Amino acid sequence: MSLASLSEAIEQDPVVTRELLHEVARRSGFTVAPRHEAAYLLGLRSSYAIAKQVDLLPDYVDPRLSIVPTLGGSRKYSKPEPDRNGLSAWCHFLNLQAVKTETRLLENRSIALKDTIAVGYIPQTLGTLPHFISSKTEYPHSQIDATVVRRLLLAGATLKGTSICENFSLSPMSYTSIFGPVHNPWQRGFNSGGSSSGSAALVALRAARKAGIKGLDDLGPDVELAIGGDQAGSIRVPAAYCGITA
Template sequence: MTFPSFSPTDLDAVADRWNLDPELVGRLGPAIDRMRDVYGRVRDLATEGRAPEPPPVAVTRVPRGPDNPHGAWLYRIDDPDRPGSGPLAGRTVTVKESVAVRGVPMTLGSRLMEGFVPGSDSVVIGRMRDAGAVVLGTSVCEDLCYSGSSFTSAHGPVGNPWDPSRSAGGSSSGAAVLVATGQADYGVGTDHGGSVRNPAAWCGILGLKPTYGLVDYDGAMPTERTLDHIGVLTRDAADLVAFLEATAVPGPYTEGYAQEVTGLRAGVLAEGFGWPGRSDPRLDDVVRGAARALEKLGLTVSEVSVPLHRYGRDIHLPISIEGGLTTVFESRLQGNNHRGPYHPNFGETFGEAVASRPEDIPVGGVLALVGATLLRDATHGKVMAYAQQLRQRLREQIDRALCEVDLLVLPSVPMPPHPLPADPREAVIETDLPFEMHDNNCVFNLTGHPALSVPCGFVDGLPVGMLLVGRPGADARLARVAAEFAERVFRCPPPPHHDLTGSQR
């Protein structure tokens, strides 16, 4: 990092950007030079005596082909330094490429981050290793995570394991496919508006967005820090509890798994069904049938209402795009004035790439960047502030509903997986395919409640996910309901094996 002298032209450009008096700004040059000197001292202080780089990891790029037919793997690793005991002993893990794995390129699904290699594990991966897990490699995600589908990655689309011509869901697409096809026990991903639960629903596996803050986000790509969650994908509910035992902040968060589900009250959330123009009524029927089947487990089932749920996606948008403008673009994936963590090299790599290669910003990122800039400037952030007020009201409405019942039930996504578009760029510009699935899932990123997508049936041979939502900290109780449901009502079979043409083999 260099600290060049700022020319009068540089000062004029800043004055023009902020509509300031150029004469006044020009006179501030010496004071700004003193600030620059301070920046240099801070850099030198932070980097002196830095620990040596860890030994390299053997990394192999996995090409699309017979060993990677859905385009889900990105890198495989061979790291012999593996702990052998703990709650995750011997369990295998694939990691979304937006979550740091020591020594493995972390590209965020984008050309912008090519060449960036983190020198340490994210907190969640470090804790999983300490608990005995074996990290197999990283998996493909959407470009900068700006999509809930699976067709925008710079590495190519990820096909659904039930029908490779269709979306796997996203943005944690590759991780979901690898878990669904039995190539890993766990998929670790990030969830900003449904990015773990979308692919879980469409691939026929479990996807948990834990209670906000329960699993440390340090080392994962931030988009908007109050919405960002680490999430996990598995095929078995008991694995969710082991994951929480290994990674969650200290507390009694796994005790609910040992409790009986008989007597729990399930509330079918009326506003989660029948989205105009998006919901498939057959999918709604499957989820309602699955909700009624909870009675076989000893739960009582009734209907509840959360009126603001219907507006959750609208409330999510200003918070997400204006927060993303600040976090992703203006502060180079760092955010400002929070307690941490900060990752200087990560931010520098991204910032230099955006400055020198703006053509590599994905269309979804350009849409968010331009839309947020125009709308924030036009409203001076007022609508985002209104959205934050509505967010609080939405959280209160859900909390009231969860006083009447113990868990909410609704579709994870309103529709089955859509076909992968022939032209991904035009699909982002002209359609809602990257975001159409967010109606229900994004609400619980706003409120922080734990939300678990559970396979509950099929429509046209494609999996359907039922979303279970609980009180903060009730993550393991949701997992217990899911375990009982799989044992006594419906367990999703493994998907058929396909090649890229869709023919079974």
């Protein structure tokens, strides 16, 4: 859109009217003086016109987020059966390896990814109900590989699945996921911490098995490493609860 046509759209905007300006100001607890009205309208109408034009642009996906080719072609996933998910820590099982790697740094290392991380063609749940994150009744499938996913695959890692996280990652405890509580592998029925609860539990499960803790054989697969996310303790808290290194 040219500057002239943008200016015309701003001037003729039928949405951001003087009446709307004063109504929004009233609801926000202030009034707009007559001498400031034109300036307020110009600012609001400019923002609205630009937002409309941006909304019409095609979606841009950074090529660095393109999906890494993996062995077997189409990426397959499955929901874990209860007898292979004794801690309720797994969200989806995968077995992803890059067709062509750049290094062998993580070769033969098994890794789980918190279910807030975009893995191409795999559902993301964010630990909540699908209608909270999608207009459909199904969970959205990512159309990109997050940077950390790309780097793991290109370093030779095997991505074994996505791990349960707390509902919208908003809890430091492990009982808010829509899929049920995540158990601590050192003692079933105890908290594994949150919000990266599944990631911590799966790494700790391997540690507990190596330590010789009894009764862990039928809890399903574990992993060597797991990726979480931390803005307010979401990695540090479950790592502390599960006795592993963050």
